[in-house]
Amino acid sequence: MSVYEQQSEAGRVVSPGDCQAALAAAEQENVELRNKYLRAAASIENTRKQAERETRQQIGQRLRGFCARLLVVADNLERALAHTSEDNPLRSGVQATLQLLWAALQQEGVSPISVAVGAPFDPHFHEAIAAHEADVDQETVVEVVQTGYTFGDELLRPARVVVARPTRIDTLR
Secondary structure, three states: OOOOOEEOOOOOEEOHHHHHHHHHHHHHHHHHHHHHHHHHHHHHHHHHHHHHHHHHHHHHHHHHHHHHHHHHHHHHHHHHHHOOOOOOOOHHHHHHHHHHHHHHHHHOOEEEOOOOOOOEOOOOOEEEEEEEEEOOOOOEEEEEEEOOEEEOOEEEEOEEEEEEEEOHHHHHO
16 A cells, blocks of 8 residues: 555545545535535525515505594595584594694604696696586696595695686587
């Protein structure tokens, strides 16, 4: 037996070529296992990020729905104020409650849509509930029936408006 040859545990003689082949095989297996590990780690990270995105979306949807339901409460409080005399003792309580509600809604990102009478009708933010023919160049807002709101950058509820339409004679010219 030469100095470069060794005897294995099983009693078989191992040559330097066998050792190099075993080392190359071990290195190849190491590369494959490392690649599997990296793919598994990337998959876990992608799954974590996707779960975070889905959770944020679900929370956003729930908050959006909750805020939309609270707008109905705000509408009713505003109606109560509109139909309550100044000397009614409940008026100040209703007004304070409405202010607290608006503060909470604004803190969550709810903002009213500013609509001016005479402004052009915008179907992205307005919902026309009636139309009256008038001598105008384009469809314009004649009356705001119900305020619209956004939630962050998204439309929460469109402003409900009455629109003036151009008369048929003007549109045919």
